[in-house]
Amino acid sequence: MQVQAIDLHPYRxxxxxxxxxxxxxxxxxxxxxxxxxxxxxxxxxxxxAPLPDFGGxxxxxxxxxxxxxxxxxLQRDCVEAVSSLYPLxxxxxxxxxxxxxxxxxxxxxxxxxxGMSLHxxxxxxxxxxxxxxxxxxxxxxxxxxxxxxAAQKAIQAGFDCLKLKMGLSDHPEEEIKRVAAVRAAIGxxxxxxxxxxxxxxxxxxxxxxxxxxxxxxxxxxxPLRAFDLEGMYQLRQRxxxxxxxxxxxxxxxxxxxxxxLQADLQAADVLIIKPQLVGGLYPARSIIxxxxxxxxxxxxxxxxxxxxxxxxxxxLAAASPEVTMECGLxxxxxLEDDLLINQLTIRxxxxxxxxxxxxxxxxxxxxxxxxxxxxxQEEVR
Numbered sequence: 001m002q003v004q005a006i007d008l009h010p011y012r013x014x015x016x017x018x019x020x021x022x023x024x025x026x027x028x029x030x031x032x033x034x035x036x037x038x039x040x041x042x043x044x045x046x047x048x049a050p051l052p053d054f055g056g057x058x059x060x061x062x063x064x065x066x067x068x069x070x071x072x073x074l075q076r077d078c079v080e081a082v083s084s085l086y087p088l089x090x091x092x093x094x095x096x097x098x099x100x101x102x103x104x105x106x107x108x109x110x111x112x113x114x115g116m117s118l119h120x121x122x123x124x125x126x127x128x129x130x131x132x133x134x135x136x137x138x139x140x141x142x143x144x145x146x147x148x149x150a151a152q153k154a155i156q157a158g159f160d161c162l163k164l165k166m167g168l169s170d171h172p173e174e175e176i177k178r179v180a181a182v183r184a185a186i187g188x189x190x191x192x193x194x195x196x197x198x199x200x201x202x203x204x205x206x207x208x209x210x211x212x213x214x215x216x217x218x219x220x221x222x223p224l225r226a227f228d229l230e231g232m233y234q235l236r237q238r239x240x241x242x243x244x245x246x247x248x249x250x251x252x253x254x255x256x257x258x259x260x261l262q263a264d265l266q267a268a269d270v271l272i273i274k275p276q277l278v279g280g281l282y283p284a285r286s287i288i289x290x291x292x293x294x295x296x297x298x299x300x301x302x303x304x305x306x307x308x309x310x311x312x313x314x315x316l317a318a319a320s321p322e323v324t325m326e327c328g329l330x331x332x333x334x335l336e337d338d339l340l341i342n343q344l345t346i347r348x349x350x351x352x353x354x355x356x357x358x359x360x361x362x363x364x365x366x367x368x369x370x371x372x373x374x375x376x377q378e379e380v381r
Contacts, residue, residue: 003036003073003077003081004074005037006102007037008034009034015304031049032062033339034102043109044108044110045105046100046103046105046106047309048095048101054274055254065095072084085099085280086283089283097277099279100275107122112358117356117360118360119315120319121319122319124321131318132351133314133353134350135346137161138165139164148182151182159190159330159349161218164179164194165197166200167199176208179215179217183216193220194219198223219269219270221244222247222248226245226250229248230265236267236269242269248268249277250277255287256290262295269297270298273300274303275300275309276302288320298320300313300317301327302331304335306340308340308363311354311361315359326349330351332344340364
């Protein structure tokens with residue numbers, strides 16, 4: 001299983017409706033599709049799509065790293081090449097997204113070579129991967145009318161869990177009204193979680209969440225700034241709604257730091273894990289296992305990438321028995337195109353996991369060609 005070629009295909013995909021969070025509005029997604037060819041002509045696919053606003057590297061830094069790492073991996077055994085990435089992640093020498101994209105492509109090729117699906121490859125010994133993964137949808141509309149209409153549409157589509165973007169108003173009473181309107185629109189049985197994207201102060205968060213206790217909130221993501229673990233600890237003592245760390249988990253080191261502090265400073269009940277940001281599928285598995293041992297629950301989410309990376313995260317969710325809550329994987333519809341031929345469908349709030357060897361998905365070459373762009377000379381270096 002020798003690595004014979006590594007091809008990089010930078011892309012920019014528009015997000016037609018935009019996607020608004022407390023950090024701003026995404027209008028396009030930029031990343032790099034990775035093809036790794038191994039012996040026998042097997043091609044593994046990966047995707048590196050950094051999120052600079054969430055503590056990740058820039059696209060230029062990621063693309064430059066991919067070009068450097070390509071030379072290091074060529075002619076190496078596929079399994080050996082995968083193993084060589086993890087010391088680099090520990091040393092923080094290269095952007096996590098670059099290492100994640102390469103790991104994904106190598107694992108896809110490895111799985112195809114072995115005739116084994118990626119979720120089977122990732123699953124702990126003695127466990128049976130799930131055939132379907134429960135997912136939530138995200139609602140980010142600004143006005144009350146738009147947000148309630150979007151919530152009702154999501155319920156009609158079969159979703160049993162909604163994540164409501166918060167932090168769009170500086171007035172706590174408006175934030176509370178937003179939650180009340182959505183809960184009234186979806187009824188009492190649907191899971192409702194909130195995502196403030198670091199927008200609130202400690203006092204704002206306490207005021208809003210104390211008032212929202214009556215609306216049966218599953219948890220609230222990152223109500224305070226990512227670095228404010230002391231504030232998260234204080235908030236956790238004041239409100240009954242579970243707290244989730246999202247932006248606070250911006251790489252492998254930050255996840256470990258948060259877990260190490262849990263014994264003395266319990267800043268969160270739930271970890272939101274983006275494999276793209278922590279540097280790989282196996283590093284994400286390690287975080288999940290450590291969190292589970294510490295009594296913390298985990299949710300896997302996309303980083304708003306295209307279909308290759310989302311499929312990889314779906315496989316990881318299916319392979320992780322510790323992950324029992326809905327995962328944030330219903331994001332492909334935000335993109336103009338997901339770069340896949342065989343779509344990843346959602347039925348009744350469940351996403352079936354591909355069963356073919358490796359990732360089990362096919363790249364749409366024509367779509368990739370439409371969205372490919374030529375990086376600047378600075379990005380190539």
